Amino acid sequence: MSTAESFPPLKNDLLLRAARGEKVERAPIWIMRQAGRYLPEFHEVRKNHSFFEICRTPELACELTLQPIDRYGTLLDGSIIFSDILVIPQALGLEVEMIAGRGPVFNDPLVTPDDLSRLKKDVDVDKELGYVYDAITLTRHKLEGRVPLFGFIGAPWTLMAYMIEGGGSKTLSKAKSWLWKYPTETHGLLQKITDVSVDFLVGQVRAGAQLLQVFDSWAGELSPYDFNKFSLPYIQQISTKVRQRLAEANLPDVPMVIFAKGAWFALEDLTDIGYNVVSLDWTIDPAYARKVTKDKVVLQGNMDPSVLYGGDEAIRETATRMVHAFGKDGKHIANLGHGILPTVDPEALKVYLETVQRVSAEIRK
């Protein structure tokens, strides 16, 4: 395997500097789901391969990771490895398929704690998910240092919810019923996912990931009380243990980002659990977030992804307002408040990227 020393030198380190909380010349920008279905070049590749086949083929995962970087050039300051949060449930032994029009579907989701015996006992994460590491290493080379590369995972609560619901769900009532009916088994499952996640994130850094993001996409479905009990302790463990393990292995102490979608109530707690960056969805006002987080973390986000359907003028106006709201003193990584939607015009995203870069440079002069 390649060592960090053998990767091409980084030419644009704006995202890394901003994530560490340094004062930078303008807000860096990248977009959640920037490699995906809104790009015609994505569909060109996708029509010949299933989704998880792409994830498991490092050359294809690399090609898709690079598509937005090739298209937008210097308008993007970061990349994220093409993969999915559901590779961990797969590594634990569950079968997941991506069905057109429906999204992810588990063939045999967990129904009661008896089903936990179907999960693998000792998961050799490096063996099961080595294909992600290979994709990361290859991509670091092919990026040629243009921008840094994110690795990622789904948070334990979000993954547990998928494993029980068996796919998307409006209410998460099946997964939530576990919290109260089977609290002991729930904590056991969350711990198991956490342990695998720690190994997996360390492996991603060893393979070349320069930042890490944890997606707790379903955080906002929990009450504050249940979030504190069933999500927060595990995402905290992840940052603490990953940093310990990176130090022990002499690997770089990479910046970590937490995105707990919908969990506005947790904003203050999220500043104290070992993450450098807290990612905000669009329902949180940037000035409010700055006040609550007391400048302890870098903030990421947060334009409503649907504004990209609103025409160039609305995009410019909203993006400008957002950049001003996060302030000229920095500590902001621009993004959307959630992933870019699949039917957005790629030219609309370009307007957003251009506006953010221009306005944020202007106000910091």
Ligand SMILES: Cc1c2[nH]c(c1CCC(=O)O)Cc1[nH]c(c(CCC(=O)O)c1C)Cc1[nH]c(c(CCC(=O)O)c1C)Cc1[nH]c(c(C)c1CCC(=O)O)C2
């Ligand atoms: C919840 C979640 C998933 N996956 C992910 C999350 C967390 C982020 C979020 O909250 O949106 C994370 C993810 N999924 C994908 C990436 C790749 C990198 C990138 O952001 O560019 C990342 C970071 C590719 C993907 N993951 C998926 C696609 C589309 C697959 C296809 O071609 O059909 C892509 C490009 C499929 C996927 N994967 C998942 C769902 C619910 C779906 C279907 C619906 C949807 O796309 O939003 C699970």
